[in-house]
Amino acid sequence: MPNGIRSACNRQPCIVESHRQMQAANPIVNQIATLKHLPSLPHILLKIISACNSDNIDMAEIARILEKDPSLSSKILRMVNSAHYGLPQKMESITQCVAYLGVNTIKTIAIGASISQALYPVQGNGLFNLKRFWRHSLKCAVLARLISKQIRHNNPEEAFLAGLLHDIGRLILWINYPKEYAELLSEYEDRPDLLLAAEIRMGMTHCEVGAWQLDRWSIQSFIVDAVLYHHQPADKVSNASTLVQIISVANALARFNIDDQERVLDLADKLCGINPSQAEEALSRTDEEMGEVARLLGLEIEEPSAREGTASTNDDETQQALVSEVRDVSLLLSAFQNLLDAPDEISVLNVIHQGLEILFDLKDIYIFIYDSEKDCLVGKEVTVNPRSSLIADFMVLVRSGQNLLASALRQAKPLHLAADATDYDTAIIDMQLLRFVGKDGIMAVPMLARGQFVGVIVMGLDQFEFSQLSEHINLLNMFARQAALSIHADQIRRSSLTMVRTERAGVSSDIARKVVHEVNNPLTIIKNYLKILGIKLNKQNIAQDEISIINKEIDRIGRILGVLSSFSRNEKLKAESVDVNAVLSDLIKITRESLQEHSKINIHMDLSSSLPNISSDEDRMKQIFVNLVKNASEAMSGGGNLYIKTRLISGRLDGDVTQGNGARLGYIEVTISDDGPGIPDEIKSRIFDPFVSSKGGGHSGLGLSIVNNIVRSMNGTITCESEGGKGAAFIVALPIINKNKS
Structure with missing residues (x-):
């Protein structure tokens, strides 16, 4: 040697x-x-990411894959045995490490290694x-x-x-x-x-x-x-x-x-x-x-036959697959962040549409949200997709519905329907959607959050798009789950807000009744004594002017109490046939002159001619619209534009979905908007709470709370949309109830 x-x-x-x-x-x-990163075989990284993304995660299988790679094994051992975890004794088994760290940490390690390897590939x-x-x-x-x-x-x-x-x-x-x-x-x-x-x-x-x-x-x-x-x-x-x-x-x-x-x-x-x-x-x-x-x-x-070997075609394809996986994960994380940042349902829906466009290069995307009251899916308009307005409020039955969307939701997995695979038994609603999207087929991707129905994403696909999407079905499911959680979180937030408002309104009503009762008595006594005092004094006495001022202030207190009284009343609604357009037209006839000439406000009416009469309380409805018009005009102290629009939201279901004493046939939507300064962000979320106002002194802050209570008593909804400096819009949706249908 x-x-x-x-x-x-x-x-x-x-x-x-x-x-x-x-x-x-x-x-x-x-x-x-x-040194921070050691390379791993892309084959192993892809297998680990796939195993972590599986619907049926097998920790033992993940451990078996990990223990085949020196780089990942050393990284996991190093992490578990670091001072950060402070374990009383060292772990030497990869199976133990995987069980201790959990699948999310293992996935993060694999993705981190993949990103490092994709950015700095072996040469x-x-x-x-x-x-x-x-x-x-x-x-x-x-x-x-x-x-x-x-x-x-x-x-x-x-x-x-x-x-x-x-x-x-x-x-x-x-x-x-x-x-x-x-x-x-x-x-x-x-x-x-x-x-x-x-x-x-x-x-x-x-x-x-x-x-x-x-x-x-x-x-x-x-x-x-x-x-x-x-x-x-x-x-x-x-x-x-x-x-x-x-x-x-x-x-x-x-x-x-x-x-x-x-x-x-x-x-x-x-x-x-x-x-x-x-x-x-x-x-x-x-x-x-x-x-x-x-x-x-x-x-x-x-076995390598020569030292001068080169990577095989399979190796190159695997490395490219790893780069593609990293790209998808990076885009997915970005989409997740956007979903978390979205402030409301409209924003969440837009982010979902844009995320699917970016991740999967798709265009024909439509979103249906589950309505638990009606047990149906309701089409939603998404501003980034103009065609989605055509399916807005389009309704699809779920539990009793035999259609693609309902089946995908019930089975909790994506389902595809090809246009050339339809037959006599294909649901009419599926045929309608196929014709609407105009593609080779449609795919319905369910959105569920913790086992609860949230909605369905419907995508129109040609054969190539379907083939490409089928290769990334796990990624699609991950995105749909995150989208469902974001929508569900927004629904919980809005539900909690409604509950808080209801509780506040109830407490405020009790206080208002007590205040009105307790204050009215001494005010009546004071007014009576002032009247007697005025009679006793000479008419030319200087005190008469002061008594007059006091009387006026007491009357103002009475008007405030009148508002409180209106707020606290829980009167039973009358049931009468009401023409919503006529109510609005009459209101504008009365207020047009004062609004246009004195307040410099231009009124723009866009009333749908197809509105049916609805069964409601006309006086309470007038109170809603008077308050909203008054609210808009007060917001435009220097003049501006007031817009009033009505439209019919049709939505007869495939079967009768009833609520109360009748079948709901759709909604009448009334939008009253202005181009004033808008509603400050700090009170926007509380705008329907009692005693909240953006108008400063002299305003009780009860008007919108009263409106909200009346609308809710009519089984309707009211929402507010406002951006700083771009005005505000109040949207009232009142149900059309067919009382003859049981």
Whole structure:
């Protein structure tokens, strides 16, 4: 043996106690100390991300995939055993680490590694070298576990992990010195002794680099020893721990070739007492297990026939798939953030539409929201898709409906209907949607939040779009789940706000009744005494003017009490046929002159001619519109424009969905808007609460609260839309009830 090689094999490696001392002593340590990411095979990263995204997450399966990769295994061990978690004892099992960290953390680690690898991919024949490194590391790990079982070592999984990490130093050197170390690998890949000698000339062997890094990551010391000493001569290893001996033999067997057969088998017998037949059995079982791993990962791991190998077409495609996965995840995270930031349902729906456009390059997207009262899906208008206005308030039955949308929601999975697959039994509503989108088919993607129906996303697809979307169905489901949670959260927020308003209104009504009752009595007495005082005094007495002023102020208090009284009353509504357009027209006839001439307000009417009469209370309806018109005119103190618009929201269901004493046939929507200064953001969410006003002194802040109470008593809804400086719009929706239908 040449002297250089002998000295390399006999060199006594050591780990300097202080990392700082080591860093000062060796420039290689300076370089590797900054290392944060080690590359993994893209095949493994894709498998982990896919397993984490699965609807039926199998933690054991995730652990089995992870333990096949040295880079990810070392990263997870390093994380779990760090001071951040403060565990009383170190974890050495990947299965334990996965159970402790949870699927979300594992997924984050895999995505982080994927992003790093996509941004900084391995160059040239790097992927081929990475596969060679990975194949040898895994083969050594499998052999170490089998040998450990054969010799009845007490911890086969520890042996597997040590085998997996034994050459981690090579990977670290290759990443930090890609050109220099790649040349060494190319020249000495099949001669470990010569490679060690060349590494010593560099400054550190891969055994020392790997052991130093694992010790720095707080990996168990016996595993560190196995990494450090696995290339030491047999006579020295024979006095070491059993784990060191196992890894030394496993490493030699993993590089087994016919030319070196005698030395390797002699080493196996000397260190572990394994005879040639046992060694052959271990190699045969290892090859079988490696084949299973290859099938699991979709990876080509055949024995390399030459050092000058290159990455296969399959490898290149996998690397591109990883880059694509990273792109999708990055876009998905961005869409998630936008969903979280959306302030209301309209904004959430717009973000959903835009997210699907960006992620899947789709255009024909329509969103239906589940209405639990009517047990149906209701089409929603999305401002970024003008055609969606055509399906606004389009209704589809769910539990009793035999259609694509309802089936997707009930089965909690995306369903597709191709136009050429329709037949006599296809639901009419499905045929309508197919004709409406005008594509080869439609896909219905359910949105559920914690098992509750939220809605359905309907997409028109041609054959190519369907093919592309089918490859990303997990990504689509993830996006739909997040969209459902965002819509559900907005619904809970609005429901809670309504509940709070109702409770506040109830408390305020009780207070108002008591105030009106208690204050009216002394006011009446005061007015009576003032009248008597006025009679007693001479008409020319100067005090008469002061008495008059006091009377006027008492009358003003009476008017305020009148408002409070109106707010506190819970009168029963009359049921009469009401023409909403006529009510509005009469109101404007009365107020037009004062609004236009005195307040400089122009009135614009857009009343739908198709409105039916509704059964309601005309006086209370007038009170609603008077308050809203008054509110708008007061907001435009310097003049402006007042807009009044009505429209019919039709929506007869496929079957009768009843509420109260009749079947709801749709809604009449009345919008009263202005181009005043709008409503300040700080009170917008409380605009219907009692005693909230943006108009300053002299306004009780009860008008809109009264309006809200009346609208709700009519089973209607009222909403407010306002942007700073762009006016405000109040939208009242009143139900059309067919009282003749039970």
